[in-house]
């Protein structure tokens with residue numbers, strides 16, 4: 001699915017909106033500071049005057065010892081301004097132009113002219129209507145993850161590890177995954193029964209990476225294959241499967257195994273997993289299937305790609321959604 005012209009315009013309008021909002025924010029900060037610390041307004045006037053003087057002098061006689069002294073005077077004034085800001089408890093960059101995205105400064109494009117991650121994310125939100133996700137991520141993130149739902153008393157038959165031990169491990173692996181997202185290529189595979197927190201952990205990861213300006217595409221497996229089938233067989237057929245699915249910084253496929261599995265689904269899953277591995281783009285998959293069932297349901301070759309390149313995290317325990325209902329949502 002590619003952007004139509006009107007969708008592209010919509011995204012560019014969003015950037016104008018962000019830039020305008022940041023301009024207004026800077027204006028109100030300046031007013032606030034000039035009111036509280038009048039000396040800073042005076043410093044700004046002096047710096048402007050020095051800069052005008054500098055331009056005039058260098059046009060007349062090129063660089064001279066005089067321009068060096070103008071330069072030094074400007075640096076002194078800038079230092080005084082920083083000290084004043086700090087002494088009033090403000091960050092030193094308080095009067096610099098703020099931006100929503102530090103990578104592209106709200107232009108949508110990086111210095112090399114490539115689409116920024118934040119542009120990718122706006123595309124994803126627009127094309128896949130991920131807006132509902134924002135609400136979920138406000139509730140489900142690393143700060144709200146709780147180990148209290150995982151008792152020591154429930155043991156995994158295969159490994160002898162307790163539900164609590166496995167959950168602690170999965171939580172730690174998820175945090176490390178986000179912390180090293182930019183410097184280490186890795187993938188995660190959560191498996192276990194319904195309601196043991198696999199989706200919750202995927203949400204934690206999504207929330208963390210979205211807040212760090214990464215593009216995250218989140219799909220329930222049902223929606224993913226529905227979408228791929230529509231692209232392949234539907235009226236609105238595009239020449240190739242979505243590049244965003246292969247290119248976004250992180251793809252999350254949630255609840256794999258709940259869709260209607262057939263040869264198409266199986267081949268598309270292999271394609272997604274394989275393409276993203278080749279491009280070194282991380283993927284997080286969660287499934288209710290056991291490892292044996294997973295291999296039987298999809299294919300041996302998909303399973304072996306996953307087993308060789310994904311960090312496998314098992315979760316066990318009681319259905320947390322039911323436990324929460326019993327506890328009145330707490």
Ligand SMILES: [Zn+2]
Pocket residue numbers: 101102103104105106107108109116117118119
């Ligand atoms: Zn950006």
